Amino acid sequence: MIKNIDHIAIAVSDLEEALSFWRDTLGLKVTHREKVLSQQVDTAFFEIGASKIELVEPTTEDSGIARFVQKKGPSMHHIALEVEDLSSMILELKSKGLHLLNDVPIDGAAGKRAIFIHPNSTGGVLLELYESVDS
Amino acid sequence: MIKNIDHIAIAVSDLEEALSFWRDTLGLKVTHREKVLSQQVDTAFFEIGASKIELVEPTTEDSGIARFVQKKGPSMHHIALEVEDLSSMILELKSKGLHLLNDVPIDGAAGKRAIFIHPNSTGGVLLELYESVDS
Numbered sequence: 234m235i236k237n238i239d240h241i242a243i244a245v246s247d248l249e250e251a252l253s254f255w256r257d258t259l260g261l262k263v264t265h266r267e268k269v270l271s272q273q274v275d276t277a278f279f280e281i282g283a284s285k286i287e288l289v290e291p292t293t294e295d296s297g298i299a300r301f302v303q304k305k306g307p308s309m310h311h312i313a314l315e316v317e318d319l320s321s322m323i324l325e326l327k328s329k330g331l332h333l334l335n336d337v338p339i340d341g342a343a344g345k346r347a348i349f350i351h352p353n354s355t356g357g358v359l360l361e362l363y364e365s366v367d368s
Numbered sequence: 369m370i371k372n373i374d375h376i377a378i379a380v381s382d383l384e385e386a387l388s389f390w391r392d393t394l395g396l397k398v399t400h401r402e403k404v405l406s407q408q409v410d411t412a413f414f415e416i417g418a419s420k421i422e423l424v425e426p427t428t429e430d431s432g433i434a435r436f437v438q439k440k441g442p443s444m445h446h447i448a449l450e451v452e453d454l455s456s457m458i459l460e461l462k463s464k465g466l467h468l469l470n471d472v473p474i475d476g477a478a479g480k481r482a483i484f485i486h487p488n489s490t491g492g493v494l495l496e497l498y499e500s501v502d503s
Binding site: 234235236237238241243244245250251254258259260261281282283284286306307308309312314326329331352354355356357358 | 369370371372373376378379380385386389393394395396416417418419421441442443444447449461464466487489490491492493
């Protein structure tokens with residue numbers, strides 16, 4: 234049911250400074266930029282093969298990701314896996330007692346529906362499971 | 369020069385417990401198991417599309433990864449990118465003043481040559497760059 238590692242999200246405190254490494258030093262090409270007001274973040278994506286690296290800078294001081302950066306410093310934030318049939322996966326994960334941050338999928342950008350599994354149910358990794366919704 | 373996200377390594381304190389999540393709960397298939405005595409780790413890999421997730425359990429208490437787990441708890445440890453022409457990349461990264469953990473590539477398993485860039489040069493992410501060596 235898991236098809237692909239869609240992206241690895243890296244929390245940064247300064248997106249321009251992070252871009253100077255990933256874009257200018259490593260030579261990766263930014264394929265998407267987006268400020269997501271609802272999540273209080275500014276983001277940049279690099280496509281590498283079938284996966285992406287997402288840099289995420291919090292734009293306010295009181296979001297979850299802002300607190301993450303304050304506490305841990307810039308570092309890897311979550312892994313996003315593309316799945317088939319998210320709805321049945323949610324039922325299965327709930328029946329196994331996993332701690333989901335949301336069990337009603339968030340409608341994300343570009344026709345994505347996503348849930349997050351808390352690190353205390355995965356062995357320390359914040360995990361996003363998402364399904365593409367063709368429309 | 370960067371071709372693929374080869375793997376995301378997750379440091380765990382108990383490989384069997386971690387397998388019970390990634391393999392049994394998520395349904396991923398273990399595609400490789402290896403104890404690497406030189407690095408004092410026990411590992412398991414899951415292939416997902418063109419990338420892999422690697423679970424790494426330290427088997428002694430005084431390796432770098434053992435100290436990482438002691439300090440931070442089980443969590444994402446590094447990202448490995450497959451590159452072309454690692455040698456010229458090393459020269460370029462050194463000329464830019466980046467902190468490489470090794471500038472002579474380590475000969476890894478399966479014909480891989482790898483270097484690591486310290487998180488203080490990448491914005492908080494331990495980064496492995498590796499090149500496949502066809503033989």
